Amino acid sequence: MTALHLSNRDDLRGYLLTGPGSADALSAAGLPLPQAQLSAAASAEALVARTGSDEYMAFIGAGAQQPAHEWCFPRADSVLALKGEGWIALMAQVCQYDFRRMQPGDWLMTSVAGVNCWLYHEINGALLIGFDSGYDHYMNELFHTLVNELGGHTLNEGDAR
């Protein structure tokens, strides 16, 4: 297990797709398509969560194709990536959810430090924490402080992979 560290996933662009045809638009762009509501599917360059019967949130890297759809709106999420030994202990300080139950591939929408967030546990072990960028300063300050208190280190650039 590696040491705890935190990074910003500025490489991800977020989109909300809604309405009939949203699933087809994701498929046409070659993006993963989660089947169950409140679940997510990931590929090497994209993460897609199904948040309603015909509503999806997509976060795609530079190498993935943007979905083309009439009801495709850009989102302004900030995304933190937390990885390494002690991440569960850190999250226990800011969220009531029992992260020992969270498995790679799991998607969760909950309140973290009082902020509405989505969370995704990547296959590589990193926990992605997405939230409205209006809380960027607050969440960055908070998580950097907690990571430093727990003996980890933080990165300003790059990702958790």
Next chain:
Amino acid sequence: MKLLDCPVIGKRPISEFDYLGEVRVPPSQADELVWADYVFNRKGAPGVLRERWYHRPTGRWFVFDRDTLTDEIVAVVDAADVRYEEPRYEIPA
């Protein structure tokens, strides 16, 4: 911390929810007494109450049948089942 055990999204802190109260249908044609009862009175006795809840992190509305004595969610109700026609009100002359 008080938890709401939602059959759809699991146990969540009550602070993640907004409570919208009992699902009630406004009277379409009623006198002042009926309207006063609708506007001012609520069921307070313990028992199963059909209520609206909003979960902020997922942005989802729920209609629950909740036992207000035990806090148990007895059933999740489809929103279509509590839909009603908007009454047409006549403005008194």
